[in-house]
Amino acid sequence: MNVSIIGSGYVGTTVAACLADLGHEVVNVEIDEDIVDAINAGEAPIHESGLEERIAEHAGASLRATTDYDEVLETDVTLLCLPTPQSDDGSLELAPMRAGAEMLGDALAAKDDDHLVVVKSTVLPGTTEEVVAPILEEQSGTAIGDGIDVAMNPEFLRMGTAVQDFLEPDKVVLGTRTDAAAEQLRELYAPILANDDTHLVETDVREAELIKYANNAFLASKVSLVNDLGNIAKEYGADAYEVLEAVGLDDRISERFMRSGLGWGGSCFPKDVAALRAGAREQGYEPELLDAAVAVNDEQPRRLVDLLADHVDLEGARIAVLGLSFKPGTDDIRKSRALDVVEYLRERGAAVVAYDPVAMDNVREQYPDLEIEYADSAAGALEGADGAVVATDWPEFDALEFDGMARRVLVDGRRIDVDKDELDVYEGLTW
Numbered sequence: 298m299n300v301s302i303i304g305s306g307y308v309g310t311t312v313a314a315c316l317a318d319l320g321h322e323v324v325n326v327e328i329d330e331d332i333v334d335a336i337n338a339g340e341a342p343i344h345e346s347g348l349e350e351r352i353a354e355h356a357g358a359s360l361r362a363t364t365d366y367d368e369v370l371e372t373d374v375t376l377l378c379l380p381t382p383q384s385d386d387g388s389l390e391l392a393p394m395r396a397g398a399e400m401l402g403d404a405l406a407a408k409d410d411d412h413l414v415v416v417k418s419t420v421l422p423g424t425t426e427e428v429v430a431p432i433l434e435e436q437s438g439t440a441i442g443d444g445i446d447v448a449m450n451p452e453f454l455r456m457g458t459a460v461q462d463f464l465e466p467d468k469v470v471l472g473t474r475t476d477a478a479a480e481q482l483r484e485l486y487a488p489i490l491a492n493d494d495t496h497l498v499e500t501d502v503r504e505a506e507l508i509k510y511a512n513n514a515f516l517a518s519k520v521s522l523v524n525d526l527g528n529i530a531k532e533y534g535a536d537a538y539e540v541l542e543a544v545g546l547d548d549r550i551s552e553r554f555m556r557s558g559l560g561w562g563g564s565c566f567p568k569d570v571a572a573l574r575a576g577a578r579e580q581g582y583e584p585e586l587l588d589a590a591v592a593v594n595d596e597q598p599r600r601l602v603d604l605l606a607d608h609v610d611l612e613g614a615r616i617a618v619l620g621l622s623f624k625p626g627t628d629d630i631r632k633s634r635a636l637d638v639v640e641y642l643r644e645r646g647a648a649v650v651a652y653d654p655v656a657m658d659n660v661r662e663q664y665p666d667l668e669i670e671y672a673d674s675a676a677g678a679l680e681g682a683d684g685a686v687v688a689t690d691w692p693e694f695d696a697l698e699f700d701g702m703a704r705r706v707l708v709d710g711r712r713i714d715v716d717k718d719e720l721d722v723y724e725g726l727t728w
């Protein structure tokens with residue numbers, strides 16, 4: 298199938314490279330020329346395992362990138378993978394979606410054949426049919442159902458495992474208005490749907506939009522519940538990991554997403570939970586459980602710093618912060634809990650020396666005012682430190698050695714597997 302993908306960030310690039318790999322002809326339409334040049338040169342504009350080799354193999358053949366929206370005219374279906382950020386008040390910011398839909402609509406004015414526009418970005422119920430569709434109609438001069446159709450197909454991939462998650466998902470959700478659109482999308486995903494472990498969910502557009510938010514809200518709330526229970530376990534002197542491992546053996550609960558500690562960050566859970574809460578309020582409903590999930594999440598970094606302060610006088614102390622990215626396997630620092638830890642440590646008068654295998658440049662660039670000394674290695678960060686905290690569970694931290702520390706005190710926010718005998722004090726946030 299000939300597919301165009303608007304927006305070539307984490308999702309758009311991954312989806313494009315994977316669809317080319319599955320045998321489709323794919324063109325990425327992107328406003329950032331550096332990204333376009335990278336893809337056309339066979340290079341991955343983002344770091345994701347398995348992405349570079351796929352782009353290298355298909356670039357110049359079944360995978361191309363362009364800044365020219367008119368290239369969608371050669372395709373049958375367009376996937377919108379545009380950003381849907383959080384506005385200052387927490388609500389969903391639709392300006393990039395509107396701008397992309399306008400440019401796409403302009404281009405589609407010159408198309409004679411049928412065209413399917415699929416929203417893959419995370420958007421609140423009603424956005425596809427009440428915001429995107431009217432813009433497409435207005436700009437193209439074609440009514441929806443009269444040549445142009447719209448559908449919604451949320452994406453569930455995770456950063457760090459994006460390629461594998463896309464190619465082997467638990468489920469593919471197709472929210473469509475017509476049988477023709479459903480059939481076209483089943484054909485697009487046929488190689489993925491051939492896997493017996495992948496569920497196909499066929500539903501309406503509005504349900505597909507909400508499935509994505511409900512999915513993320515559920516996962517974020519699960520981690521917050523696990524943290525609430527973990528904090529209770531800590532108060533009782535019990536190990537939350539042993540408790541929750543047993544709890545997870547109940548099929549109704551599942552053992553995945555049960556890691557308590559510093560909480561959830563990243564570019565998705567915080568913004569999506571915020572958008573759903575704002576959307577719910579707009580509809581007249583108070584989402585109290587989601588409010589509580591955010592409140593628990595917001596407190597974990599402070600709890601970590603308080604725990605450290607039980608063992609180290611933070612005023613004037615040198616504290617090593619291990620890990621800055623929002624989770625291991627990525628250099629993404631958006632809403633990383635580690636940054637809150639740094640801020641609270643600074644508030645309490647500590648000098649912070651940090652190490653992260655890949656995320657330090659991003660912190661330097663995006664938070665130039667954050668007073669951090671950067672170390673070349675975890676050992677370098679620990680050298681002479683009066684205490685240390687683990688903020689991201691990078692596997693390399695399991696091999697930490699603590700010889701160089703001035704005081705061997707470690708407070709672990711992520712349950713890494715260190716040799717505790719080497720430490721004078723080892724405290725887990727929830728164990």
Ligand SMILES: NC(=O)C1=CN([C@@H]2O[C@H](COP(=O)(O)OP(=O)(O)OC[C@H]3O[C@@H](n4cnc5c(N)ncnc54)[C@H](O)[C@@H]3O)[C@@H](O)[C@H]2O)C=CC1
Nearest residue numbers: 304305306307308327328378379380381397418419452456
């Ligand atoms: N990052 C993730 O792990 C996941 C993200 N999502 C959702 O997918 C959507 C996209 O997210 P990301 O790929 O992470 O965003 P991103 O910010 O990495 O990429 C968006 C891309 O769109 C480009 N762009 C902006 N306006 C444009 C326009 N008018 N025309 C063409 N290109 C334009 C930007 O230059 C950027 O490269 C969001 O709704 C997000 O919530 C869904 C699942 C996973």
Ligand SMILES: O=C(O)[C@H]1O[C@H](OP(=O)(O)OP(=O)(O)OC[C@H]2O[C@@H](n3ccc(=O)[nH]c3=O)[C@H](O)[C@@H]2O)[C@H](O)[C@@H](O)[C@@H]1O
Nearest residue numbers: 452453454455456520554555556560561562563565623624
């Ligand atoms: O909508 C999105 O964009 C994506 O958001 C998340 O993916 P991602 O943010 O990449 O990362 P996760 O692996 O889900 O981790 C999110 C946060 O939760 C934390 N977490 C996760 C699991 C756990 O048990 N405990 C825990 O604290 C992680 O450290 C991290 O800060 C979802 O898992 C994806 O399904 C979804 O597509």
